[in-house]
Amino acid sequence: MYGREDGSGTRTAFEEIVGVEGACVYTNEYGSTGDVIGNVAGNENAIGYASLSAVNDTVTAVKVNGIAPSEATVKDGSYTIQRPFLMVTKKGVELSEAAQAFLDFATSAEAAEYIAAAGAVYPN
Amino acid sequence: MQLIFTLCGLVAVGFVLLISVYLIISGLPAIREIGLGRFLFGKTWAVGQNQYGILPLILTSIYGTAGAVVIGVPIGFFTAVFLAKVAPKWLANVIRPAVSLLAGIPSVVYGLVGMCVLVPALRNWLNLPAGDSLLAAIIVLAIMILPNIISLSETALEAVSKEYEEASLALGATKLETYFRVSAPAAKSGIAAAVVLGIGRAIGEAMAIMMVAGNVANMPSLTKSVRFLTTGISIELNYSQDGSLQRQALFSIGLVLFLFIMLINAFLNLVLKRDKEN
Numbered sequence: 001m002y003g004r005e006d007g008s009g010t011r012t013a014f015e016e017i018v019g020v021e022g023a024c025v026y027t028n029e030y031g032s033t034g035d036v037i038g039n040v041a042g043n044e045n046a047i048g049y050a051s052l053s054a055v056n057d058t059v060t061a062v063k064v065n066g067i068a069p070s071e072a073t074v075k076d077g078s079y080t081i082q083r084p085f086l087m088v089t090k091k092g093v094e095l096s097e098a099a100q101a102f103l104d105f106a107t108s109a110e111a112a113e114y115i116a117a118a119g120a121v122y123p124n
Numbered sequence: 125m126q127l128i129f130t131l132c133g134l135v136a137v138g139f140v141l142l143i144s145v146y147l148i149i150s151g152l153p154a155i156r157e158i159g160l161g162r163f164l165f166g167k168t169w170a171v172g173q174n175q176y177g178i179l180p181l182i183l184t185s186i187y188g189t190a191g192a193v194v195i196g197v198p199i200g201f202f203t204a205v206f207l208a209k210v211a212p213k214w215l216a217n218v219i220r221p222a223v224s225l226l227a228g229i230p231s232v233v234y235g236l237v238g239m240c241v242l243v244p245a246l247r248n249w250l251n252l253p254a255g256d257s258l259l260a261a262i263i264v265l266a267i268m269i270l271p272n273i274i275s276l277s278e279t280a281l282e283a284v285s286k287e288y289e290e291a292s293l294a295l296g297a298t299k300l301e302t303y304f305r306v307s308a309p310a311a312k313s314g315i316a317a318a319v320v321l322g323i324g325r326a327i328g329e330a331m332a333i334m335m336v337a338g339n340v341a342n343m344p345s346l347t348k349s350v351r352f353l354t355t356g357i358s359i360e361l362n363y364s365q366d367g368s369l370q371r372q373a374l375f376s377i378g379l380v381l382f383l384f385i386m387l388i389n390a391f392l393n394l395v396l397k398r399d400k401e402n
């Protein structure tokens with residue numbers, strides 16, 4: 001069982017969704033998603049978790065409840081191990097023009113293709 | 125002119141002071157909150173369960189360094205004797221640059237080779253589930269401290285005055301007896317300094333062992349995944365939130381590591397000073 005270090009967003013999300021928060025004992029812990037994938041690819045006994053966008057053909061993606069992970073199954077919610085990425089800004093502070101413009105762009109339909117190109121799923 | 129030299133000299137002192145003060149200031153709050161005993165002797169490091177015990181990390185660092193010394197010092201010492209006394213000139217001229225090259229290899233490269241070659245090899249030989257282990261880290265560290273030990277011990281051995289060795293040979297001792305009974309004891313403090321420097325390098329190494337040790341804060345066991353003091357800091361620093369207890373505890377680990385290294389340096393100075401007085 002390969003996983004991420006304590007405090008990592010991937011680890012927190014995985015353990016929360018699966019309902020094993022703080023209860024996991026890992027064989028190895030790695031500091032990055034790439035490390036997890038690389039080491040799972042290099043060891044036939046290993047299993048781990050990583051973001052869909054980082055998964056490549058050196059590893060096999062596991063089905064959850066019979067559903068294989070893909071952009072479509074993440075979008076319609078049938079692949080249940082998924083988490084949102086949030087845009088956060090400082091509380092009580094007016095956004096600068098540039099920041100506001102970036103936020104508008106990032107949430108516009110125009111950004112969807114870039115998000116898809118990065119391997120993540122654009123929200124409905 | 126003298127002012128410039130003095131200022132340059134003070135820069136190093138200034139940075140040491142700055143780092144010490146910073147580490148103490150940022151390392152103490154977490155220790156105070158967790159409690160010194162529970163921090164140093166707690167057996168579980170689990171941020172999610174609010175458990176911050178670094179005993180596994182401390183023991184791993186000590187065992188890992190000791191293991192590296194046990195493997196690295198004999199090999200390094202014998203190589204030094206070979207280079208200083210036994211080897212024909214041409215062979216020494218091949219080995220010496222190879223040793224200094226070994227010293228120049230960046231630690232991340234040691235880690236990479238360890239991860240791609242050593243870890244799978246251990247997994248197959250010992251039939252382990254993963255191969256990332258204290259043993260892998262010890263082997264990598266032993267190789268990393270070799271150059272320090274070899275070059276310092278060699279210098280010390282070469283500094284032994286010829287008369288000692290000639291007197292020993294004249295009394296009928298064989299060459300080997302002379303090297304080990306006369307030259308080595310005469311070079312004792314230089315060799316001790318080499319070992320202590322090797323220890324310093326091993327205990328402070330992070331990058332290479334992070335790639336082969338598996339990084340789970342288990343109590344140390346040769347074939348299991350372990351976490352060192354150094355890797356404990358580097359692996360969790362990225363995602364620990366600024367100002368959180370986790371981040372503060374990482375600084376506290378840094379403080380503990382710093383104290384370890386100070387102790388080793390103090391010991392080194394003691395060894396060297398005693399030698400000078402003799």
